[in-house]
Amino acid sequence: MKTILKTSLIVLVAITFSFAQGFKVKTSGEQTFNFEDKKGRNQASFFSTTPLEDITGISNSVMGKVTFDVTDVKTLKGIISIPVASIDTGIELRNEHLKSDNWMDAESYPNLTFEIKSVSDVKTEADNKLTAKVVGNFTAHGVTKEVVAAATMSYLVESEQTKQRAPGDLLGVQASFNVNLSDYDIENMIIGQKVAEEIKIDINMVGSNAM
Amino acid sequence: MNSKQKRVVTIGLILIVAIFIIWLAAGGDFFTKTQILVEQEATELDQMLGITPQKEYQDSFVFGLVPPGLVATTEMISVVTLSGLIFVISGLFFFKYKTRKVKEIK
Numbered sequence: 126m127k128t129i130l131k132t133s134l135i136v137l138v139a140i141t142f143s144f145a146q147g148f149k150v151k152t153s154g155e156q157t158f159n160f161e162d163k164k165g166r167n168q169a170s171f172f173s174t175t176p177l178e179d180i181t182g183i184s185n186s187v188m189g190k191v192t193f194d195v196t197d198v199k200t201l202k203g204i205i206s207i208p209v210a211s212i213d214t215g216i217e218l219r220n221e222h223l224k225s226d227n228w229m230d231a232e233s234y235p236n237l238t239f240e241i242k243s244v245s246d247v248k249t250e251a252d253n254k255l256t257a258k259v260v261g262n263f264t265a266h267g268v269t270k271e272v273v274a275a276a277t278m279s280y281l282v283e284s285e286q287t288k289q290r291a292p293g294d295l296l297g298v299q300a301s302f303n304v305n306l307s308d309y310d311i312e313n314m315i316i317g318q319k320v321a322e323e324i325k326i327d328i329n330m331v332g333s334n335a336m
Numbered sequence: 337m338n339s340k341q342k343r344v345v346t347i348g349l350i351l352i353v354a355i356f357i358i359w360l361a362a363g364g365d366f367f368t369k370t371q372i373l374v375e376q377e378a379t380e381l382d383q384m385l386g387i388t389p390q391k392e393y394q395d396s397f398v399f400g401l402v403p404p405g406l407v408a409t410t411e412m413i414s415v416v417t418l419s420g421l422i423f424v425i426s427g428l429f430f431f432k433y434k435t436r437k438v439k440e441i442k
Contacts, residue, residue, distance in 0.1 A: 166390060168391065177367075178366055178367055181373050183373075183391055183392070185390075215369065215370075215371040215372070216370070216371070216404050218404065218411075219404065277386050279384065279386035281384060286381060286384075287381070289381065290381055290385075295385060297384075297385025298387070299388060327388075329387040329388050329390070330387070331385055
């Protein structure tokens with residue numbers, strides 16, 4: 126009986142570990158990474174392309190926290206937010222238009238948010254690097270829709286080199302996904318002419334578990 | 337059309353053609369830009385963290401076909417505005433010389 130129990134336990138543990146995909150680093154257990162960077166090095170970019178013009182909006186005010194078990198990235202949870210007022214398109218008038226109630230209505234809906242719901246298709250690139258599909262609720266202009274972001278995550282255990290950026294272990298995240306403006310009740314005459322209906326969003330951010 | 341009017345039209349056309357040539361040589365952008373997006377160099381740490389280098393807008397003038405808005409004076413400098421200005425000035429001189437010619441006949 127004991128042998129059967131032992132074998133079952135070993136099989137159960139083996140199955141659990143075979144499905145758990147995460148980083149193979151010195152750090153273990155649940156970790157929380159804070160992406161607030163006072164030096165503004167975390168960046169989100171918004172890209173629109175039309176035959177008339179390519180527009181890139183950038184924000185260096187990406188904020189948020191994520192928590193996950195280092196050995197199982199599928200446990201990832203958290204929220205990332207970007208203040209609409211922080212988006213710079215390279216033209217002051219366009220920045221003002223973007224914030225106005227004809228577009229993002231920054232006064233009523235000050236933040237864009239991405240709330241992580243689940244993680245799938247985890248592929249290990251290296252012991253400290255993996256790619257995954259991150260499913261989340263993206264909220265813009267007061268409307269929330271589910272989106273899937275293709276993400277690359279890199280884990281660096283604290284070293285003299287990582288301390289140049291921030292104390293603690295660092296998590297680098299590069300994620301991108303597309304959204305349709307009409308899905309978020311953003312309608313304007315120039316969508317499809319100067320501004321594309323589909324906007325590509327790229328996020329590059331580094332979080333620390335010591336902040 | 338007298339000789340002065342012909343000179344005005346010729347100079348106006350040459351200037352407008354020159355503006356188009358300058359615009360094409362500057363890259364032929366549709367809108368005038370006063371800032372351009374520049375990607376910073378990736379550091380070794382950026383590469384280790386798997387993130388792309390930061391981008392930032394830097395002041396730089398790009399001569400475009402039309403102005404992006406009606407705000408800053410520099411943003412107004414474009415093929416359409418400069419050509420329009422030359423057209424209006426040429427038109428004024430054209431009529432100025434026409435009037436003088438009529439007065440001279442009287």
